[in-house]
Amino acid sequence: MKIDLSGKTALVTGSTAGIGHAIARGLAAAGADVVINGRTKAKVDAAVVSIVRAVANAKVRGVAADVSTAAGCEALIAALPQADILINNAGIFEPKPFADIPDEDWSRFFETNVMSGVRLSRAYLPDMLKRNWGRIVFISSESALNIPTEMIHYGTTKTAQLAVSRGLAEMTRGTAVTVNSVLPGPTMSEGVEVFVKDLAKANGLSVEEAASNFVKTFRPTSLLQRFASVEEVANMVVYVASKEASATNGAALRVEGGIVQTIA
Structure with missing residues (x-):
């Protein structure tokens, strides 16, 4: 299978390092015009240079914006009014005993892990539906299914992503737009x-x-x-973002190494 995303613009949030950066690199290698996103211009610029060096003829640029805030999402949308592929990857985690998690942490995790994807999907999905093609992917976690007792607030936000993703997928009925989640394990x-x-x-x-x-x-x-390696996770995401994945919609796709002991 040869995945060709030429002519498609892909936005990957939280893509200056880690899984997000590997996804951006994979999408660039498949021919997409990739937009790197991170909080600081310095990190965004460095990530762009890294992909340009790693991928021949890469089409990549960056937008520095903090998507954990409404203002940051608005700035990103203003800089990129239209996208064919949206990868909601930005996220945070922190082990902390439940009794020690204050309201402020619950709010911060929800704003970063959930509302960033909500706001950006709300901005880009209507145009995808109008043009009858698009891909939205939420990077969730196996912690969405196996809530970790050492960071319940994190697991809760990952479960919320699955609910948002499935709900948005229902809105795409009969179109060539898909919305899916990918669930990495320890990476x-x-x-x-x-x-x-x-x-x-x-x-x-x-x-x-x-x-x-x-x-x-x-x-x-x-x-x-x-x-898992970041590339192993990115491989799944690049496929889900492709034209070849047209029949995969509303799914929670696991790249967690078989940790979750269910048959579905």
């Missing part, structure tokens, strides 16, 4: 890699041993028995 992004290296150093283990022990301890049902 070796830059931030996680630093955490695992610190864990390895503290316990006198190799990075590989520390990563394996972490998965076996905290995600014991994993069939993969390791962290």
Whole structure:
């Protein structure tokens, strides 16, 4: 299968690093005109340069805007009034005991993880429906199904993303627009890699041993028995954003290594 997204404009929020950056790189390699997004111009510019160097003939530009706020979403939409592909990837997480999570954290997580996607989808979906083609993908998590007791507020926002995604998909009935969610599991992004290296150093283990022990301890049902790479997650997202994925709509697609023990 050759995925060709030439002529399509793709916006990936939170794409200066990690899964978002891998998605942006994958979409650029498939020929899409990619718009990188992050909070600061410096990080956005660096991410653009990184993709230009990695992907021959990449068409990529950046827009610095904080999509965790309504004002930031408005600024991004003003800079990019139309998009064919919207990847709602921006998100935050933080382990914290439930009793220690204040209202402010609940609000901050909801604004960042849920409302960013709501606001941007509200802006871009109507035009996708009018033009009869578009792709919206929410980057959720296996934590949407297995709510982690160490960060219930995070898991709650990931479940909310599934509800928003499915609800929006219902609005696309009979069109060539699709809305789906992708659910990664533990993934070796830059931030996680630093955490695992610190864990390895503290316990006198190799990075590989520390990563394996972490998965076996905290995600014991994993069939993969390791962290996924950001590219493995991005591969699923690029497919879902493609013309070839036209019959995939309203789905919650798991890239979590078999952690979730259900048959559907």
